[in-house]
Amino acid sequence: SPIRKRLLEAFTNANGEFLSGQALADILGCSRTAVWKHIEELRKEGFELEAVRKKGYRIISTMDRVTENEIRLGLKTSKLGSMIQYLDTIDSTQKVAHQLAQEGCPEGTIVVAEEQTNGRGRLTRHWHSPKFTGIWMSIVLRPKLPPFKAPQFTLITAVAVVQAIEQLCDLQPEIKWPNDILIKGKKVTGILTELQADSDKIHSIIIGIGINVNQTREDFPEELHSVATSIAIENGGKLSRSILIQQILANLEKYYQIYLEKGFAPLKLLWESYAISIGKDIIARTVNEVIAGKAIGISDEGVLKIQDKNGVIHDIYSADIEVGK
Ligand code: BTX
Structure with missing residues (x-):
């Protein structure tokens, strides 16, 4: 609901400080009883709430899921994530995002699932997407551009993901053109950019991002052992998927803005600084x-x-x- 969205935004802006029931009622334009009711629902969903007399409420997430509410709490973007479609299990988030794009969803809509049963790579390849371990997400953008510019979005997204991993972990991922992100030579992320377009105009770009976050070695099927890795394997510990999603969306929103204002040139330089294949x-x-x-x-x-x-x-x-x- 819109109130829930604004409540989570208010807690996000509070940056971990307490917010009084009255302050929340003022921000949301509703009664303190209504505020309490929404907070109670979040608690039932699994959020941890601290209520301290005279100070108010503070909320944290310890669930390690990627639900809409978990992504919203801490999300600092204005466009990306404006609508979040969360699914427990789905064949492919790309399929859902295509459908939503077709129906005219707002730009910045994201589709995210705990598990994909038929995740797609390029061509007809399969993307292994086991439950609760990775980020399986699709983002809908609507730049006013000709279709031949679309591959640039794979590159911009790769930069946003690499930087997000660097910002949250002690790792230096590298980009292998066009759509792989590697850590120590093994694939940690794949990006799939698809289009709904006329011959001269993009209607929607659907960017699919698959990130291995918390898998152990045993979580990968045999045939991926030599080619795939996860952030947890390389970093020696788990990472919150919703925090990583928030950071990726913040980075991508920033670079998308730069792209719309200044074009691809400044981002091309950034991309090249992370690329392994150039010069080889x-x-x-x-x-x-x-x-x-x-x-x-x-x-x-x-x-x-x-x-x-x-x-x-x-x-x-x-x-x-x-x-x-
Ligand atoms: P790609 O065609 O470059 O890579 C696919 C290949 O990567 C597979 O053939 C396999 O060898 C390997 N692979 C499969 N699963 C994994 C994995 N989990 N980790 C590492 N390597 C793997 C890359 O395609 C683009 C993938 C995009 C996935 C996202 S997830 C959200 C969205 N929804 C959807 O269906 N696809 C995208």
Whole structure:
């Protein structure tokens, strides 16, 4: 409800300080009894509430879920997360986000699930998304742009995620063009950017983000052991998924704003500072061919440029990359 949303915003702005029942009633424009009723409901949902006479209320989350309310408590964005669709289990958050986008949901809507039973990677690949351990989230944006700019959003999102991990953990993730985030060479995050568009105009961009947060080694299936890792494995401890979501949304909102005002150029520089493949010998496997050469950079559109041994420069729009030494 709108009151619940504003109540969680008020606690977010209080930054852990107590808020009196009267102050809350004033902020929300309702009675103290109504405030108490909403607080009681949050308590039933599992939030921990401290009520201290003469001081008021303070609220913390200890549930380790990614419910709408948990994401809202501490969320400091204005656009991203304006609407949050939370699901316990779903085939794919991308599918739900596509549907909501089609129905005209507000820009910044996010869909997040505790578990995906049919998470999607690129092409027809599967994304392993076990319950309560990772972030399986889709974000709907509506930039007024031609469709060929869409791959830039994969790159901007990658920067937002890498920085969020750096801000919350003692880890240095790296980006492998176009959509992988690696820690010590193993995949911790995949990004899938999809479109609803005409030939000349984007209607919606649906950015899917899959992050392995709290999995142990045993949580990964055999075939992923050598290629995948989680933040918890690398960081030696669990991390709150809702706090990581809040940080990613804050970063992405900031960079989206910069992008809309100044274009991709400033973000391209930032992206390059986290990229592992640039300047290295790589092998790019596209749907049609295999190209080997030196990755010399990305274009202003986010297209990868590879120079082969004959000096010919190839533009790569989508591929799987193997990075040499
Ligand atoms: P991708 O095609 O680059 O990577 C898919 C490949 O990654 C798989 O073939 C497999 O080898 C490997 N893989 C599968 N699951 C995992 C995992 N949990 N961790 C590491 N490696 C894995 C990457 O596609 C894009 C993934 C986007 C996932 C998000 S989750 C929210 C949203 N909803 C949805 O259905 N997809 C996106």
